[in-house]
Amino acid sequence: MRRLSWLTEIARPEIRALKAYEHAVWEPGLIRLHANELPWRACGDSSIAGLNRYPEPHPHQLTAALASFYGVGPDMLLAGRGSDELIDLLIRSYCRGGQDAVIICPPTFGMYAVAARIQGARVLQVPLQRDAGYRFDPVVLGEQLDPGVKLVFLCSPNNPTGNCLDRPAILGLAHALEGRALVVVDEAYVEFAEAPSLTAAITDHPGLVVLRTLSKAHGLAGARCGALLGHAAVVALLRKVIQPYAVTQLTIEAVFRSLEPAALQQSRERVATLRAERARVAAALAESDGVLKVWPSDANFLLVEFQDAAAALQRTHAAGLLVRDLRAAAGLARALRISIGSCEQNDRLLSSLRSPQ
Ligand SMILES: Cc1ncc(COP(=O)(O)O)c(C=O)c1O
Numbered sequence: 001m002r003r004l005s006w007l008t009e010i011a012r013p014e015i016r017a018l019k020a021y022e023h024a025v026w027e028p029g030l031i032r033l034h035a036n037e038l039p040w041r042a043c044g045d046s047s048i049a050g051l052n053r054y055p056e057p058h059p060h061q062l063t064a065a066l067a068s069f070y071g072v073g074p075d076m077l078l079a080g081r082g083s084d085e086l087i088d089l090l091i092r093s094y095c096r097g098g099q100d101a102v103i104i105c106p107p108t109f110g111m112y113a114v115a116a117r118i119q120g121a122r123v124l125q126v127p128l129q130r131d132a133g134y135r136f137d138p139v140v141l142g143e144q145l146d147p148g149v150k151l152v153f154l155c156s157p158n159n160p161t162g163n164c165l166d167r168p169a170i171l172g173l174a175h176a177l178e179g180r181a182l183v184v185v186d187e188a189y190v191e192f193a194e195a196p197s198l199t200a201a202i203t204d205h206p207g208l209v210v211l212r213t214l215s216k217a218h219g220l221a222g223a224r225c226g227a228l229l230g231h232a233a234v235v236a237l238l239r240k241v242i243q244p245y246a247v248t249q250l251t252i253e254a255v256f257r258s259l260e261p262a263a264l265q266q267s268r269e270r271v272a273t274l275r276a277e278r279a280r281v282a283a284a285l286a287e288s289d290g291v292l293k294v295w296p297s298d299a300n301f302l303l304v305e306f307q308d309a310a311a312a313l314q315r316t317h318a319a320g321l322l323v324r325d326l327r328a329a330a331g332l333a334r335a336l337r338i339s340i341g342s343c344e345q346n347d348r349l350l351s352s353l354r355s356p357q
Pocket of ligand 1: 081082083084085109155158159186188212213214215221224225226
């Protein structure tokens with residue numbers, strides 16, 4: 001039998017010893033005179049439950065609904081205030097400031113390094129291989145490992161390069177790191193990719209943690225809800241650390257609406273539209289003067305390199321469009337990241353780059 005206690009033994013000792021905060025009892029059928037709330041709704045409050053009441057401290061129904069949607073048991077899912085909060089929670093729970101480390105593979109999503117630095121954890125960088133289409137090399141990564149590394153962050157599809165990382169390589173890494181470190185795969189954009197989620201592999205690779213979000217394909221960025229999927233022991237540890245009431249009542253209600261069959265159907269249709277638009281915009285950009293390279297994308301954005309990225313930025317801005325300037329990132333001195341918008345917005349983007357200077 002496999003020894004799985006390492007999943008929590010590698011966490012910070014204080015967190016392992018922590019007793020979770022005891023929040024007010026949750027019995028929605030009874031009159032609440034135990035949480036110092038106001039008995040009347042605020043003006044304009046159109047929520048179902050009433051915002052004068054605290055939401056459920058650890059939202060069990062929401063957890064169950066998201067777990068069934070993502071295909072795991074409810075003990076394998078933790079919902080948080082966006083995947084940003086879950087990244088922070090992992091680092092705070094597993095990394096001792098001044099001692100432990102995370103590995104990131106730049107260019108990648110900036111929050112892994114920011115959250116690690118806030119915690120005082122070391123950030124080891126194993127760059128993706130640009131010449132191999134921003135592939136990650138598990139062998140080079142293995143060479144960087146030191147005993148302090150507790151978390152390896154991989155983003156697939158990766159922000160900002162747009163490509164999916166190699167699935168066998170990720171699983172091989174999770175296997176190789178068993179007993180030492182968790183491999184966290186951020187799948188914020190997986191709905192826009194051909195490749196399936198790695199969630200089903202968690203059972204065989206207990207050190208694998210998958211992050212999902214409602215912010216992208218489900219159109220709920222403003223609601224702030226993400227989900228961490230992992231082994232029940234990891235989820236139970238993190239549940240001690242997450243703030244009670246992390247997911248607000250308005251968000252809980254919005255997520256339930258987004259999981260209704262009609263909403264899911266609409267989300268699937270929008271993802272299909274977006275993928276078609278991605279192909280159209282990529283092809284048109286590749287033909288545009290001054291564009292050096294449009295990187296293939298499995299996400300809802302394109303990484304584009306320009307002869308003169310400053311001029312491209314200025315032209316899109318003059319057309320009333322914001323695109324992401326990546327020029328300060330290592331190896332991306334000529335790059336902008338462009339989100340795929342509606343057909344009209346994409347047309348506007350293309351014509352802003354086409355119009356004479
Ligand atoms: C790769 C990646 N992960 C996580 C996030 C944050 O997601 P959330 O809105 O769930 O906090 C983003 C946001 O852009 C992202 O690009």
